[in-house]
Amino acid sequence: MMQDSLIDYTLHLADNSLIMGHRLSEWTGHGPILEQDIAISNIALDLIGQSRNFYQYAAQLKGGVTEDDLAYLRDATEFKNMLLAELPNGDWAKTILKLFFFSTYQYYLYQKLIGSTDTQLSAIAEKSLKEVTYHLRWSSEWVIRLGDGTEESKKRIEKALEELWDYTGEMFLPSEYESECAKNKIGVDLGFLKEDWMNKVIQIFAEATLPSPKGEPVPTLREGQGVRLNGKEGKHTEHLQEILNDMQYLQRTYPGCEW
Amino acid sequence: MVVDNKISVGEIWQILEKITDPEIPILSIVDLGIVRDVKISPSLLVEKGQGVEVFITSTYSGCPAMDMISMNIKMELLQHGFTNIKITQQLSPAWTTDWMTERGKEKLQQYGIAPPVGKVMDQQFLDDLKVECPQCHSKNTKLLSEFGSTACKALFQCQDCKEPFDYFKCH
Numbered sequence A: 001m002m003q004d005s006l007i008d009y010t011l012h013l014a015d016n017s018l019i020m021g022h023r024l025s026e027w028t029g030h031g032p033i034l035e036q037d038i039a040i041s042n043i044a045l046d047l048i049g050q051s052r053n054f055y056q057y058a059a060q061l062k063g064g065v066t067e068d069d070l071a072y073l074r075d076a077t078e079f080k081n082m083l084l085a086e087l088p089n090g091d092w093a094k095t096i097l098k099l100f101f102f103s104t105y106q107y108y109l110y111q112k113l114i115g116s117t118d119t120q121l122s123a124i125a126e127k128s129l130k131e132v133t134y135h136l137r138w139s140s141e142w143v144i145r146l147g148d149g150t151e152e153s154k155k156r157i158e159k160a161l162e163e164l165w166d167y168t169g170e171m172f173l174p175s176e177y178e179s180e181c182a183k184n185k186i187g188v189d190l191g192f193l194k195e196d197w198m199n200k201v202i203q204i205f206a207e208a209t210l211p212s213p214k215g216e217p218v219p220t221l222r223e224g225q226g227v228r229l230n231g232k233e234g235k236h237t238e239h240l241q242e243i244l245n246d247m248q249y250l251q252r253t254y255p256g257c258e259w
Numbered sequence B: 001m002v003v004d005n006k007i008s009v010g011e012i013w014q015i016l017e018k019i020t021d022p023e024i025p026i027l028s029i030v031d032l033g034i035v036r037d038v039k040i041s042p043s044l045l046v047e048k049g050q051g052v053e054v055f056i057t058s059t060y061s062g063c064p065a066m067d068m069i070s071m072n073i074k075m076e077l078l079q080h081g082f083t084n085i086k087i088t089q090q091l092s093p094a095w096t097t098d099w100m101t102e103r104g105k106e107k108l109q110q111y112g113i114a115p116p117v118g119k120v121m122d123q124q125f126l127d128d129l130k131v132e133c134p135q136c137h138s139k140n141t142k143l144l145s146e147f148g149s150t151a152c153k154a155l156f157q158c159q160d161c162k163e164p165f166d167y168f169k170c171h
């Protein structure tokens, strides 16, 4: 039972990074200016690298599968990433705010995951935290630049906030495997993350002259065609399938194909 | 070249010094601090030649050079007569620029990339740093972007000679 939870938890961490990384990579070649195109591509690469480390570990735990099987041959309902990661990028402001919420989350999560009794998860967290520190700093600066920028940039980031806020609650709503892992000191107790996350958001929003988000991140699950959506449990928006169609096409059409 | 059974770990390190980072070809993987340990393993002994295990760690999780570096290590050791080579990727402790050798930092400077300043990435952020221009040695430089041509570098510009340059970030 615990072993299953550990596998699911590792896959959840892997899927978060892979799907977010894949989304960010869509900006490659389309960034507003060259330096920022390079920056966002580097962040995407960091995230995909992190997901590889988690997938390799999950494959080892499961046995009989490879990291590639896990990334390329699972169906959308088997993916355990948060909905926030799979949402379309939208404009630059929405991408930035999405990354800022996500990086703040990963920053505090990995800080705590370093203390995991599972040495492999702890090692991946230690390595990833260094990278996420840069992601958080970069996205924070952009939130400030957009919020405290022109009328247009402020309008856009406020609109992004409206669209994204309802997806932040899911971060702090533990799935069964997260609770199980937290109980066994393998995973992170999400209850301890919320306050740090919220404080960081309030601090950066103040610097960005943006009004603080109304209330706490709400753990409401969005209603989608009669199904309660919850990414961590494999109930995704249609956007995940769009990503997988693109990302898994090659491996599914030419199984085992290599560069 | 054939290895006799008495090759020392020190000699293997010398062999590894010939292997360079594909993205910064003047730096060897030893100078970069990617090679963490070398072991001659009795358990890897085969009929001819010795078994050797090389422990490496990547600079950044997504560093695309790691697979190529692993392959190059294998090729180089094979050429030196090793037939049983194991490459183990280590995640912890995480790689840090502190592991870069002084010689490596000098080579970077000569190559036109500013070497990391100070020790480890603490709370001190990039724009507080005094990074020296590798061209004219002025310290009057400014950060353009904290992500440069690769994940491990940031982009700076010299305010005196106006030349933009890569800075190898503290990490």
Ligand SMILES: [Zn+2]
Pocket: B133, B134, B135, B136, B137, B138, B158, B159, B160, B161, B162, B163
């Ligand atoms: Zn200069």
